[in-house]
Amino acid sequence: MSASPENLSGKELMGQDFSGRHCVEFDFSEADLSESSLRNGDFTRAEFYRARLRGVQASQAVFREANLLEANLSDSVLTDGVFSSADLEGADLRGSDLNGAQLNKADLTGVYLNGAVLFQANLCEADMKAGDLREVNFSGADLSRADLRYAKAGQADFTGAQLQEADLTGADLSHAVFKDADLNRADITECDLTGADFAGAKNLTCAQIESASFKKDSVTFPDWVRINWLSETEYECQGTETP
Template sequence: MDASEILRRYSAGERDFHQIYLNRADLHQANLCEVNLAQAQFHEVNLSGANLGGAKLKEGFLMGTNLSGANLISADLSDSCLSGANLSETNLRGANLRDANLNEANLSGANLRGANLKGASLSGAKLIETSLQGANLEGAILAHAVLTRVILDKANLTHAILSGASLEEATLIGANLSQTNLTGASLRRANLRQASLRSANLSGVNLRSADLREATLYRANLRWVNLHQANLSDAVLIDANLSLANLQDANLTGANLSGAIIPQGMTRP
């Protein structure tokens, strides 16, 4: 089956194309709203600018597929392989990407508001200036991902793996990062106001000039963390481990450090 046949049959009212194989097909800006492409196999397919709103792409093999600028609102991409795919500027609002493989994918500028990314793998993915507001990233793997200036307000990142990730200037207001692994990540100038980092592992993290006002860091591991010029006013640091942390010029006004392990020579506020 080729692109022209799919478009002809779609225009005639057919919607079920599950398990099809497409090789180097050009479906640029095609209208395939609500199409069923579950378990489809795509090889070098161009779907840039295509309308795939509400499409079923569950368990699809879309490795390296060009979906830049496509409409995938509320699409089902669960368990799909999108490794190395181009999803830049793609609208994935409310999409289901649970357990999807997005390793090395380009999601820069994409809209993932309210998307379900629970258990998804995004190792090495690029999400520069991507909107993930309210997204579910519980248990997601984002090791060494580039999330510069990403919007993660109210996102669920519990148990996620963000080791070595770049979250510089990211916005995580009210985000849930409880028990998240952030070892070696960079959150320089990130906004974590009112975020929950309960029992999170932040060992070696760069939080220079970060906004952590009213954040909850109960029992968090902050060994070797760089908090130079960070704002921790009214933060909850009960039982947190701050040994060997850099707190030079940090604002700890009103912070609760009860039971916390603090650097040698530091005076509790």
């Protein structure tokens, strides 16, 4: 039997057990649910505006279309969670485990994700403009058509990630890893690639490389890309596609 939506805004709910509960459209705005268990719960379209969810256990929980604007979910376990079309603008997810999470079409504008793990997560068409993505593990994740414009993604790991048609315009990608990633039609215009590793990357063209910036001899490119330096700042790029 489904529960009627409840107003729990501003409540102190630390350490409570919401496991498996049907909390569709509940209002948790500015509530404190730190260290609570939300495993397998259904929080579809629930309100979590500025809620404190630090350290929650929420594996396989459903937050589809939920409002998590500026919520604090840092150091939480959110594996296989469903955040499709959720509003996570300005949310704090630092150090959280989002392995296998569904974040397709989620609004992550200005999100704080540094140090989080999103191994094999679905971020297709997610909006991560100006987000803090430093040292995030995106290995095997689907970021196709995602918006990462002006994001801070230094030292992020995109190994094996799908980045087809992703927009990374102006992003800081210094020392990021793109081994075996698919960059087909990804936009890296004005990106800082200094120290980045593109070994084995697929569909990386000279046109893409020439639209970005990087220091001399600082980037590892795929074997079929040849960078011939003419000076400290000028180079020629040869080889435009995967053999």
